[in-house]
Amino acid sequence: MKARILIPVVYLLSSHVVMADALNDMFNEYKQKGVSSINEQAGETLWNKEFKDKNTGQNRSCTTCHGIDLTKVGKHIRTDKPIEPMAPSVNKRRLTDVKIIKKWFKRNCKWTLGRECNAQEQADILTYLKNQ
Amino acid sequence: MKTIITATGIVGLILTASLVMGDVDKYEKSERGEGFFSQYIGKTLDVAPINNTAYKEECGSCHFAYQPGLLPARSWQKMMGDLENHFDENAELDKDTQAELTKYLVENAADHADYKRSKRIMSSLGKNDTPLRITETPYFIRKHDEIPKRMVQDNPKLGSFSKCAACHVNAEKGAYEEDEVRIPGVGKWDD
Numbered sequence: 001m002k003a004r005i006l007i008p009v010v011y012l013l014s015s016h017v018v019m020a021d022a023l024n025d026m027f028n029e030y031k032q033k034g035v036s037s038i039n040e041q042a043g044e045t046l047w048n049k050e051f052k053d054k055n056t057g058q059n060r061s062c063t064t065c066h067g068i069d070l071t072k073v074g075k076h077i078r079t080d081k082p083i084e085p086m087a088p089s090v091n092k093r094r095l096t097d098v099k100i101i102k103k104w105f106k107r108n109c110k111w112t113l114g115r116e117c118n119a120q121e122q123a124d125i126l127t128y129l130k131n132q
Numbered sequence: 133m134k135t136i137i138t139a140t141g142i143v144g145l146i147l148t149a150s151l152v153m154g155d156v157d158k159y160e161k162s163e164r165g166e167g168f169f170s171q172y173i174g175k176t177l178d179v180a181p182i183n184n185t186a187y188k189e190e191c192g193s194c195h196f197a198y199q200p201g202l203l204p205a206r207s208w209q210k211m212m213g214d215l216e217n218h219f220d221e222n223a224e225l226d227k228d229t230q231a232e233l234t235k236y237l238v239e240n241a242a243d244h245a246d247y248k249r250s251k252r253i254m255s256s257l258g259k260n261d262t263p264l265r266i267t268e269t270p271y272f273i274r275k276h277d278e279i280p281k282r283m284v285q286d287n288p289k290l291g292s293f294s295k296c297a298a299c300h301v302n303a304e305k306g307a308y309e310e311d312e313v314r315i316p317g318v319g320k321w322d323d
Contacts (some may be wrong), residue, residue: 018236056220079295080223099226107222 017090022096023130026122033119043128046121051113060112070132087132095130178249181306184236186229194221196297199306201250202266205241210262212237219264249308267293278323279315289316 011017027038050059065083067074071090074083088094095101109117117125179201180186183206188197200208212234215223217312225233242250249271256271263269276284276293284290297303299315313321 076194078219080291103224103226107224110216110224111222116302 010101015088015096018092018096019088019094019130022098022101023126025098026101026126030119030123035119035123038123038127040124040127040131043121043124046117047125047128054114062108062112064112070129086129088130089132095126138307175316176248177306178308179306180240180245180246180250181304184233187233187236190225190229194223196303198266198296200237200240201242201245201247201306202253202263203263203269204243204254204257205238206262207264208237208241209234211264247306265294279321283315283318284287287315287317 027035047062052059055064065074066086067078067083070087071085073085075081076083084093085091086094105117106123109115109121171304179199182197182199187200191197211218212230215225215230223298240252245251252265253269253271256269256274257263271282272293285295296308299313299321300308301312301314310321315321
């Protein structure tokens with residue numbers, strides 16, 4: 001009897017379900033903004049692409065702080081603060097909270113690309129990241 | 133005879149335990165000093181520690197979570213009003229969180245904080261000075277002006293004065309005592 005309750009509860013609380021829920025919400029939003037197909041390769045390319053900051057002239061990319069290996073701890077380029085691994089395969093907290101996903105997309109795209117990432121770009125990046 | 137020995141042993145154990153556990157973390161004792169002068173100087177902690185989880189999480193996610201009592205309210209207002217340009221970084225927040233954190237900072241700012249460092253920082257500022265960097269306040273500069281460049285700016289393990297907790301081992305508790313300083317790659321500060 002207890003197992004009938006416990007097993008579904010444990011399953012629902014397991015991280016891959018939480019991540020699936022958050023990503024579902026995000027992808028539904030992107031669909032409503034007109035995104036009809038997702039491209040993991042495009043996401044990976046964008047993640048690694050370098051952009052030149054117009055103020056400082058320095059090159060930046062997502063890997064500047066998150067590192068080349070997403071399963072390892074990254075480092076904030078200015079404060080040296082450690083950044084927990086981006087890869088959901090080693091960091092169960094990644095991509096599980098819509099509010100957090102949106103916050104970092106807004107800040108980090110603006111800082112790296114100089115503008116917000118549009119719905120297609122976000123969808124492609126999330127598709128790439130969720131498989132790391 | 134046996135009973136007396138056992139009883140003494142138990143009492144001895146209790147006394148030893150209370151001696152060891154009686155050494156309460158000095159930062160958990162009553163905050164206001166009991167001495168003649170410290171009653172007037174303010175609480176024994178240097179600055180009020182952070183007691184807002186959202187502040188610790190949001191504003192401590194990239195750098196040390198600086199205590200609100202280290203800058204005047206007007207500085208925090210200015211900073212929170214331009215998070216898109218937060219020292220060449222984008223630190224934007226959603227409207228609700230931004231409002232909540234601004235309120236927390238302003239209410240706990242140095243202007244009306246009954247803590248030693250808060251008062252000293254405020255005394256060192258002109259009425260209209262609105263520093264955005266704690267490290268630019270005259271009080272801070274004065275307190276750190278004997279440290280050679282090789283220990284901070286030119287120290288590969290450090291690089292800047294902005295990483296308070298890197299040297300001030302109890303900074304997160306609101307304690308910045310000089311004798312608790314351990315500079316990375318250098319050791320105890322000795323002036």
